[in-house]
Amino acid sequence: xxxxxxxxxxxxxxxPGRFGEQLPTFPLPGLRRExxxxxxxxxxxxxxxxxxxxxxxxxxxxxxxxxxxxxxGRWYPEEPLSVFRPSLTLAIDxxxxxxxxxxxxxxxxxxxxxxxxPKPEVAMLIDRTLADFVVRLxxxxxxxxxxxxLTVLNIRARKIxxxxxxxxxxxxAAFSRMRExxxxxxxxxxxxxxxxxxxxxxxxxxxxxxxxxxxxxxRCGRLPVFAFVGTADAGAFAQEERMSFNVGSEGSSSxxxxx
Numbered sequence: 685x686x687x688x689x690x691x692x693x694x695x696x697x698x699x700p701g702r703f704g705e706q707l708p709t710f711p712l713p714g715l716r717r718e719x720x721x722x723x724x725x726x727x728x729x730x731x732x733x734x735x736x737x738x739x740x741x742x743x744x745x746x747x748x749x750x751x752x753x754x755x756x757g758r759w760y761p762e763e764p765l766s767v768f769r770p771s772l773t774l775a776i777d778x779x780x781x782x783x784x785x786x787x788x789x790x791x792x793x794x795x796x797x798x799x800x801x802p803k804p805e806v807a808m809l810i811d812r813t814l815a816d817f818v819v820r821l822x823x824x825x826x827x828x829x830x831x832x833x834l835t836v837l838n839i840r841a842r843k844i845x846x847x848x849x850x851x852x853x854x855x856x857a858a859f860s861r862m863r864e865x866x867x868x869x870x871x872x873x874x875x876x877x878x879x880x881x882x883x884x885x886x887x888x889x890x891x892x893x894x895x896x897x898x899x900x901x902x903r904c905g906r907l908p909v910f911a912f913v914g915t916a917d918a919g920a921f922a923q924e925e926r927m928s929f930n931v932g933s934e935g936s937s938s939x940x941x942x943x
Contacts, residue, residue: 691815694822695742702826709825711742715756723756729770729787729794738793738814748821749830750775750783755814757787765892767903767910768798768807774817785814788906796908799837804845805893808837809881809908840887848891852877852912868904873913881908 699707715723720739724731738755745753753775754760760773763784772794774783780802785794795813811817824830844851853861858869858878869878877898881888890910895901899914 691818692741694818695738699822699825702828707825708747709822710746712744712746713742714740715743723758727757727770727787728762729772730790731787732789732791732793734791734793735787745818745821748775749825750777750821753783753818753821763800765800765807765901767892767901768800771798772814774814783810783817785817786906800892801838801841804841804891806841806844806889806891808841808844808889841889844887844889845891845893848894851891852879854878862909865904865907865909868909872902872911876911876913879910879912881910 695711698710701707717740720731720736723739724736735755742755744755744759752759754773757772760776760782763769763771763773763782768784768786770788771784771786774785774797776782782800783797784800785797787794789795793814795811795816796809797811797814797817798807799810800807811820824833855869855872855874855876855878858876858880859866862869862878862880872878877894879890881890888908890901890908892901894912898912900912902911902913903909904911
């Protein structure tokens with residue numbers, strides 16, 4: 685059964701728990717076609733046929749462990765990080781974590797889904813699509829595993845932040861390893877740092893806070909491949925880099941491997 689097929693029952697009835705009990709989470713009503721057409725005019729991304737169909741079933745979820753989850757893009761402020769726009773802000777939880785889904789595709793449901801943590805300043809790649817995210821959310825709520833999942837997520841984010849310099853690729857190394865993206869890489873300055881998040885990994889995340897040291901982030905189309913260009917604060921960067929190596933970073937800062 686596909687993820688969308690698995691998700692649809694979760695948008696038509698209250699959520700069942702592990703032992704058949706009713707969880708507090710329940711789907712909100714769908715929208716009429718006229719409302720969807722009006723909503724589409726305000727979207728910054730592309731509303732696909734699949735997304736229109738989803739909105740006819742439900743406009744969101746109430747009383748999830750994150751609070752209310754929005755499928756319309758109208759309840760929460762737009763994601764401030766430009767590399768993730770256009771995106772749909774699904775929820776902002778009580779820890780300030782922003783749960784977003786990209787809406788740049790022309791087919792399928794929004795995705796990938798990211799969790800943008802305010803501290804450490806890391807964006808974690810959570811799921812490929814909104815359907816996968818809703819299924820994951822229900823699975824964790826059903827098993828009463830939300831706290832454990834979020835704790836593990838925070839631990840992974842801290843590890844990514846602690847090794848943010850070692851996880852970067854210098855431009856010469858990127859040219860060697862990412863030949864299919866050489867056209868994009870050729871437009872970057874020589875001091876660019878590259879983060880390639882395409883390979884599945886539990887620690888697939890972007891340390892976006894490094895922009896204070898390395899300058900603005902850039903992205904290769906809609907791929908999870910990012911570059912930080914220029915040094916925004918060379919003094920702070922040098923000090924933090926020395927501290928990183930003193931505690932034992934993973935590989936060389938010039939061209940370390942990507943895990």
